[in-house]
Amino acid sequence: MSTYTFVGASAVGQLDTYEAPIPTPGDGEVLIKVDYSTLGPFDLYNLDRGFYVREYPHRFGCNAAGTIEKVGASVEELKVGDRVISFTAYPPNKGLQAYTVQTPSLVAKIPEWLSFVEGVTLPDNFVTAFYTLFNQLGLPIPTEFPSKSTPPKSTTPILIYGAGTTSGQYMVQLLNLAGYKNVIATASKQHENYLRSMGATHVFDYRSSSLVEDVIKAAGGKVELVVDCASLSNTFATISKVIAPAGTLAFLAPLKLSASLSGEDGELPVEIPEEVRAWFPKGVSVISVKTFFFQKDERLANTLVPVVLRKMIEDKLIQPNRICLVNQGDILTRVKDAFELVRSNKVSGQKVVVKVPV
């Protein structure tokens, strides 16, 4: 039996190298030979906190880019040799391993001109951004991108808090492509021009002492629609001051009750605790976004990745995140180094991409 090597967690905080048989795809599945994967905050919470870990060894990586190696029965849309990217969210079929089995609904073919290192930044946070805006926040799904019609709330201010995150960058791009003209972004100063080039109308530094006044002035009052891509105690505190009394906040769960995105020692509640809910006016709807459930939306389940994402790439509508590539040393060293980058909060506006083959 042929085997491959992968790096997984054997316990909280403990990374080890494992051997596993190369899987065979079942009916309706494909086997991807993975070249690149990513590590992000969710993987870090898995490793450092055991967050959402069901069993050990636990595998990582919510994205994969590589080549179709085998195709199971009744798969028609993909063939051996196709270059693909995949949203590899569901264990044990994660992306940070040399082989991963997926269903075609989570796989997008990519054109020759898109490199694997760029393409691998797209699936998880593109899906997150699309699902947050067009399902959780309730904006209508455009029939085409770029939208030729004007959406009902095209001039309503929409605040993307933490637009410097890799998920936030896709939210700004998707709002622009969907015809929204009043997108207020908060991010570190160095991302201002980049976010404006992707469609943000205003960009404010979230560290500025005048942030609350600046956002309210730009919006012409308190803001009806808000997405929090960082979801920290201090981002919630600021948003509570700028959100309209009957506004909607969609936040990317979990909430980090700590000062930094890595979560440190604070709790990671997925639902908003009562004492934090009390920071907001009573009429505010607070939605905890859990992208792993996006396929419950039948409009998105079988098309978002293989059709919508694929077409947006082919039409050159969506710009992949910039990358921080970890490709030195053996696979265990690379995974440890990549985790350290995420843990130290040193990566700004880039996706941490890991070269996968041993």
Ligand SMILES: NC(=O)c1ccc[n+]([C@@H]2O[C@H](COP(=O)([O-])OP(=O)(O)OC[C@H]3O[C@@H](n4cnc5c(N)ncnc54)[C@H](OP(=O)(O)O)[C@@H]3O)[C@@H](O)[C@H]2O)c1
């Ligand atoms: N529930 C879900 O469905 C879901 C899906 C995706 C992500 N998430 C969660 O959402 C969070 C972001 O994920 P990601 O992958 O987009 O992260 P990421 O790209 O790794 O985020 C890094 C960025 O966070 C920004 N940031 C850090 N502290 C901030 C603060 N106080 N205010 C504003 N921005 C801050 C920094 O922006 P600057 O460079 O501008 O400083 C940095 O570039 C993570 O907690 C993740 O687990 C949840």
